Ligand SMILES: CC(=O)CC(=O)C(=O)O
């Protein structure tokens with residue numbers, strides 16, 4: 351095993367994303383709730399960190415923000431049981447699942463995969479590693495928020511996930527081997543909306559004991 355979880359972005363081989371995991375978000379897009387977790391991936395080339403920009407490809411014009419809690423895996427694991435799920439979590443991070451919404455819904459109509467509209471370069475703006483002793487969303491809900499140009503868009507709580515974090519690890523690890531540094535994005539709460547070039551996105555996590563983490567990205 352090489353690399354520490356503090357630099358998970360440089361050792362991460364898989365960004366596994368969960369979609370439609372909050373009812374209010376499913377309703378805002380008129381989608382149908384999945385009966386098992388809806389899983390897709392972004393390549394690690396999607397990562398972008400402060401102070402770099404989120405770059406909208408020149409021919410796209412409906413990029414949406416989605417604020418999400420990231421779960422960072424601390425060891426290789428397969429077929430994890432619900433009881434073992436917590437011991438495979440090394441920590442957390444704040445992440446955005448940037449999505450070209452118009453292309454996504456064209457792809458949905460045609461039955462195409464979401465890789466391009468969700469996995470383009472800079473589609474995964476990501477914050478620093480957050481240790482398990484700083485937040486524990488398994489026992490206490492954390493607040494995820496996001497503002498665009500100072501205007502609040504997302505203000506959600508991880509307690510509202512349809513599939514809780516342990517259930518996601520059980521489900522994913524039944525089919526895909528998870529490895530040290532892998533990142534699971536757990537889905538967005540309601541509030542998704544468009545950003546354009548020149549906008550500034552601020553996003554944060556608030557947890558118990560006054561824990562606060564925030565990050566800022568310009569869109570270009
Ligand atoms: C409709 C979506 O883009 C699903 C998704 O990514 C989510 O977080 O929900």
Ligand SMILES: [Mg+2]
Pocket residue numbers: 367368369416418447537538
């Ligand atoms: Mg998402």
